[in-house]
Amino acid sequence: MSSANMSLVKxxxxxxxxxxxxxxxxxxxxxxxxxxxxxxxxxxxxEYSEKDGYMVDARLMHLSIGISG
Structure with a gap:
């Protein structure tokens, strides 16, 4: 179990x-x-995650992994 909360809004x-x-x-x-x-x-x-001063949101990165298969 996790204490994480997540909401989906469509x-x-x-x-x-x-x-x-x-x-x-x-x-x-x-x-x-x-x-x-x-x-x-x-x-x-x-590419952006490897640049200094840039941070990619983990949720977006995980979505991209799912899309790329």
């Missing part, structure tokens, strides 16, 4: 096809938006 959002959502970083936070094809997601995250 929402449907309709956006104009030419508009991407804009990040709203908190104070001291830097968010880089980069669109990557799913087939390249894992390799791209690995």
């Amino acid at each position: 929402i449907k959002i309709t956006l104009d096809s030419d508009k991407a959502p804009e990040p709203q970083p908190e104070s001291g936070e830097h968010i880089l938006v980069q669109v990557v094809p799913l087939v390249d997601l894992h390799e791209t995250l690995l």
Whole structure:
């Protein structure tokens, strides 16, 4: 057993096809938006995880591992 908590929220959002959502970083936070094809997601995250000053969220990394098979 684990004491970890996880919530799943599923929402449907309709956006104009030419508009991407804009990040709203908190104070001291830097968010880089980069669109990557799913087939390249894992390799791209690995490249970022090896760069100084970059940190990849573990949940996103695990998702990319699952997608890459």
